[in-house]
Amino acid sequence: MQVKALNTGLCLAAFLAFTACAPKSELRPSAISSGPDEFGVVPSKPLEAPTDFTLLPAPTPKGGNLADQQPKSDAIVALGGRPNLGGGVDGGIVSYASRFGVEPAIRTDLAQDNATKLKRSGWVGLPWKKDKYERTYKRFSLDAFAEWRRLRALGVNVPSAPPRS
Template identity: 55%
Template sequence: MLHANGMKFGLCMAILVATTACAPKAQLTPSIAGGGPDEFSISPAKALEAPTNFASLPVPTPGGANLTDATPKSDAIVALGGRAPTASGRDGGIVTYASRYGVAPNIRGELSKSDERFLKMKTAKPAFPWTKNKYERAYRRLALDPWAEQARLIALGVLVPSAPPKP
């Protein structure tokens, strides 16, 4: 009787271990992330105060200055531990060069639609659905091998400050 109970317990434990070993990894992928709000669009660094007359408030300008945040981008950089940018205009040349072909005002929406089309085109039902996630299957050919890239850069004489971590 005692031996049979021990066998049942051992069998139950083996089944439990086997089923938990097959559980999917908790991964944060773009398909899980969703289209929620941008975490950095609101940074309450200063106390909010109610105005005396709500009708006199200016029209909201997302990403721009307002009564509470006169310099929202600088305040966000400081809140995240960075240094507030100076108004020297040193990066003006870089910005001008990067935007020489124009700047898309709806780049996030366009990129999201483009990525959705690419995922539909590149992913089919896998034979074994537990092997890779949809996003990884679609972008596998575009992945960069960090060790081969490091060797290539060293061969070109580029100083590489650190090696990529081993998996």
């Protein structure tokens, strides 16, 4: 009986020791469990049954329906915008952003670089630590408090210190 109690106590102590050494949960792409509720943005309208189903047009891609005849405009209004402004792109912004040229394959280049960096980031690691994102990009992270101190030392007027977390 004492051996069983001792084993239980040792297991409990080991469990507490392992959980005490666990890293703080930080915001990582794999740790995001809940995001914005896309369906909560636009209020849903009640469904309506047509008087005669044979008079309905054939469904088409990007076609409207009886409940949501203008879903994009409804979403813009629900988010506080004005739907009548149009969806054009400001040519000045586009020309300014592309003033040094545009790389047409930028997405594939970045995906290849990211895959290479993740592959080169080391061995497989512990079986329960599958997230290599933090280990790979740790040297690119910013320390807000250190940057605040650096700017203050340079004489830059910084309004307030970031919280230490």
